[in-house]
Amino acid sequence: MGVMQALVKWAIAAAAAALALPATAQQPVEIDAPAGAARGTQADGLKLFKGLPYAQPPVGERRWQAPADLPRWSGVRDATQFGASCIQPARRGESIYADDVGTTSEDCLTLNVWAPENARNAPVFVWIYGGALTTGGTRFPMYDGAALAKQGLVVVSINYRVGALGYLAHPELSAESADGVSGNYGLLDQVAALRWINRNIAAFGGDPKQVTIAGESAGALSVMYLMASPSARGLFHRAIAQSAYMLSTPELRAERFGAPPAEAVGAWLQGQLKAGSLADLRAMDAQALTEAAVTAGYIPWGTIDGKILPAQLVDIFDRGEQAPVPVLAGFNEGEIRSLRILLPPKPADAAAYEAAIRKGYGDLADAALRLYPSANIEESMLATTRDAMYGWTSERLAAKQSAMGQPSFLYYFDHGTPATEAANLHAFHAMELPYMFGTIRQTAPDWPAIPDTAAETALSQAMVEYWASFAKSGRPQAKGQPAWKPYGEDQAYMHFAGAPRTAADPLPGHFELHEEVVCRRRAAGIGWTWNVGVIAPDMPPQAPGCR
Structure with missing residues (x-):
């Protein structure tokens, strides 16, 4: 037999063997946790348990109540399928973010666990999805936790209530609460999930004393809410906030910073839905209620309730x-390129643009025009809203944690691909997600294609390692990559643009300008959201404590 024939015969035999016993063949695996016994799957050195309930379903009279603990379930629970996603609006139109949420239900308070098969006291990474507190789910392939778990983490992703079902405040709901408050139900779900993790994660090989919470966009807003909430204190030990936004938030009963009281918004929505009482609202079909709330213009937020x-x-x-x-916190260069709904109308010309900036920024107008000049109005408008929401928040998080003596690490994601450049979506909002999850081949159906190249794979591997090592030790490191310096060292940050590189003081002057704007607005009782740039309200005078 010739050498070529022998090689062909060997290749056919190897392929047949691989088909008979694939490396990724799933085998059943069981655990027995305090919550109950469960049967998941095991493959490639990882165990995966899907759809584990962490609280009682918030249906019927439980709608708009804090999540309640589940008693231990009996028997061995099947944990091979994702649980239902929480009720959310049906997909409307095309979106690069749209993915299949699968079945939706009010019975949605479940979580998923990826764990190394021999994990013992492994650090835990808890993922909180984004979606403007309106949409989202844990079943998306882009959120697959396998790559992070292969770095030695136990990875958990959690479902939580969104939209009106997750964040509605209402006078009747406050009256029936022992604390006299309402709203924040989706946030309370997240706290309940962390408590479940604290009690049960050791059965999966995780260490409840090494929990990192992580999220992007509304998930990162949730991370900040959890950092601020006494109810979550001690349930996590590190935090990752990707594209967070520290905007002014409605208060339960007070009109502040231009926002109506959250309870008043709830009463207004009741009227819009033509419901005579809280009982009528609870009797409504969950999907119909959610769709009607969106149509009416309801926007979910956390509620400042004093509790x-x-x-x-x-x-x-x-x-x-x-x-x-x-x-660990950061933002993307092109945050607003995929969120242009946040932009105001573009002025007719440079003169109109400059006039609007001078009117809105007053004595700060020269600084604003230096940073956001009229030479390219579109790019300046994109950058203004990006920096006011995401850049300012990210750097503020790093600065405030550094002031507490905590290690803080800042990044700036500035990477593009041929598909994003062709669509003017360079480093768009959430583009870093498949890189840090190691899922660049598992993006949403309409996501701009990521080339199958060594450079893209290397960037993703670096980010996976940085994120995983932060969850392990509180310090991000990656083999063969630059050392990520803490922000406290000369406003240091990691610049992800093709490959990681270290730098200092991202976008000089931008953080300082927006910190001054927010400081003055707070003193004057004006809200700080995306009302910036050419639609900024008249700048209040310099206030004590600002600058």
Whole structure:
């Protein structure tokens, strides 16, 4: 037999063997946790348990109540399928973010666990999805926890209530609460999931004393809420906030910073839905209620209630009352390129643009125009909203945790691919997700394609290792990559653009400008959201404590 024939015969035999016993063949695996016994799957050195309930379903009279503990379930629970996603609006139109949420239900308070098969006291990484507190789920392939788990972590992803079902405040709901408050139910779900993890994760090989909470966009907002909430204190030990936004937040009964009281919004929505009482609202079909709330213009937020969220996030972080934990935070260059709905109308020309900036920024207008010049109005408008929401928040998180003596690490994701450049979506909002999850081949159906190249794989591997090592030790490291310096060292940050590289003081002057703007607005009682740039309200005068 010739050498070529022998090689062909060997290759056919090897392929047949591989088909008979594939490396990824799943085998059943069981655990017995305090919550109950469960049967999941095992493959490639990992155990996976899906759809584990962590609280009683919030249906019927439980709708708009804090999640209640589940008694231990009997028998061995099947944990091979994701649980239902929480009720959310049906997909409307095309979106690069759209993915299959599968079945939706009010019975949705479940979580999923990826664990190394021999894990013992492994650090735990808890993922909180984004989606504007309106949409999201844990079943998306992009959120697959396998790559992070292969770094030695136990990875958990959690479902939580969104939309009106998750965040509605209402006078009747406050009246029936022992604390006299309402709203924040989705946040309370997250706290309940962390408590479940604290009680049960050791059965999966995780260490309840090494828990990192992580999220992107509304998930990162949730991370900040958890850092600020006394109810979550001690349930996590590190925090990752990707594209977080520390905006002014409605208060339960007071009209502040231009926002109506959250209870008043709930009463308004009741009227919009033509419901005569809280009982009528609870009797409504969950999907119909959710769709009608969106149509009416309801926007879910956390509620400053003095209990779950004691005060505005800026105040809590200024006073050093947040969780004293290491933080990894950052934002993307093109945050608003995929969120243009946040942009105001574009002025007709440079003169109109400059006039609007001078009117809104007053004595700060020269600084604003230096940073956001009229030479390219579109790019300046994209950058203004990006920096006011995401850049300012990310750097503020790093600065405030550093002031507490906690290691804090800042990043700036500035990477593009041929598909994103062609679509003018360079480093768009959430683009870093498949890189840090190691799922660049598992993105959403309409996600701009990521080339199958060594460079893209290397960038993803570096980010997976940085994120995993932060969850392990509180310090991000990656083999063969630059050392990530803490922010406290000369405003240091990691610049992800093709490959990681270290730098200092991202976007000089931008953070300082927006910190001054927010400081003055707080003193004058004006909200700080995406009302910036050409639609900024007249700038209040310099206030004590600003600058």
